[in-house]
Amino acid sequence: MADSQLIAGLDLGTTKVCAIVGEQIDDSIDIIGIGSAPCKGLKKGVVVNIESTVQAIKAAIAQAETMAGCQIQTVYAGIAGSHVRGMNKEGVAAILDREVGDADVERVLEQSKAIPLPGDRQVIHVLPQEYIVDDQDGITKPVGMNGVRLEARVHVVTAATTSVQNIIKCAERCNLHVAEVVLEPLASGYAVLTEDEKEIGVALIDIGGGTTDIIVYVDGAAVHTSVIPIGGLSLTNDIAQGLRTPVAEAERIKMKYGCAASSMIDAEETIEVPSVGGRAPRILQREILTQIIEPRVEEIFQAVHHVLKETGYIDMLASGLVLCGGSTLLEGMPELAEQIIGLPTRRATPIGVGGLADVVRSPAYATAVGLVKYGAERLMLERIKRPVRAMPKQGASLRFKLGDWFREVF
Secondary structure, three states: OOOEEEEEEEEEOOOEEEEEEEEEEOOEEEEEEEEEEEOOOEEOOEEOOHHHHHHHHHHHHHHHHHHHOOOOOEEEEEEOOOOOEEEEEEEEEEOOOOEOOHHHHHHHHHHHOOOOOOOOEEEEEEEEEEEEEOOEEEEOOOOOOEOOEEEEEEEEEEEEHHHHHHHHHHHHOOOOEEEEEEEHHHHHHHHHOOHHHHHHOEEEEEEOOOOEEEEEEEOOEEEEEEEEOOOHHHHHHHHHHHHOOOHHHHHHHHHHHOEOOHHHOOOOOEEEEOOOOOOOOEEEEHHHHHHHHHHHHHHHHHHHHHHHHHHOOHHHOOOOEEEEOHHHHOEOHHHHHHHHHOOOEEEOOOOOOEEOOOOOOOHHHHHHHHHHHHHHHHHHHHHHHOOOOOOOOOOOHHHHHHHHHHHHHO
């Protein structure tokens, strides 16, 4: 269809790779393909084994292509890890024609990201917070306004160049072109946050397998990003050691019986726990499992609380916390977060998409769906900025042809 376009998101997680294909028709996005494959090639969000990562990407992409009935050539790839850094900066530029144009906005954003960086780091995002034209602040769209001086306050996100290059290399070995490498909590925000939440202040907590990613929005703009190197895999390893069971069984037990708050379970409830080395399975109280999970989840939320206090924005989060990521599927997660951090908390699922929306209605798919929505927005902005060639008025083409003939003859 002439008015539709396919967009693919590739979420490279510590425990799994997820690929989602969306079809953009006018202003709506339909999810038409989903693929997921376990992955052991990443550690805490960073590629440590290219071969394993490539195999996982190929498997996830093949599933998504089969379901969507199309071939994926370009993807928006997610990036996370403790190497990611965020900082708030300012830029200033002169307004060339006394009226702010797209070129002026691009120049001030370029100037704002001109920060001294080591050779092994690069800027991956410049997220505008507000523009100031002369002395008028609080402007979100300055194009068309009159003035002589344009300032921009932005949030700049940087990442390790090697981590970015390894993600691109893995995708290219799967015959994929990476349109852009996108910060994963930023992508998740596109999928699960509303504009009202961003406007009155919200913190998105994306708890993945290897990392817990944080992005804070105040007045509709990103003001802080950070990564805590603890995630759901730590819970699985704690369960495997505490219950003396294989890691695969520990993951299954965590997802089926896990609870983050001991006050929410029945003390008499029991679970069956497989043993290692061919020993017979054991029957244990579910409370024992919760006693293993709860301290680790408390550690994660205490670290989040510390980060939010350090930023100085914790009192500006009127919308509270929004949780996403596969690990937040555990029962009791929102309740424990609310208790430790002292802010209203909800568990979020992707919103604003059609098609297979019921299939992706899980916190685990937030990043992949967000990458599709991010890509759709980027493509829309490119279409808006694309220059339109002026066509000669009807009846004027004969004058142009006569003019060309006179110039050639005389």
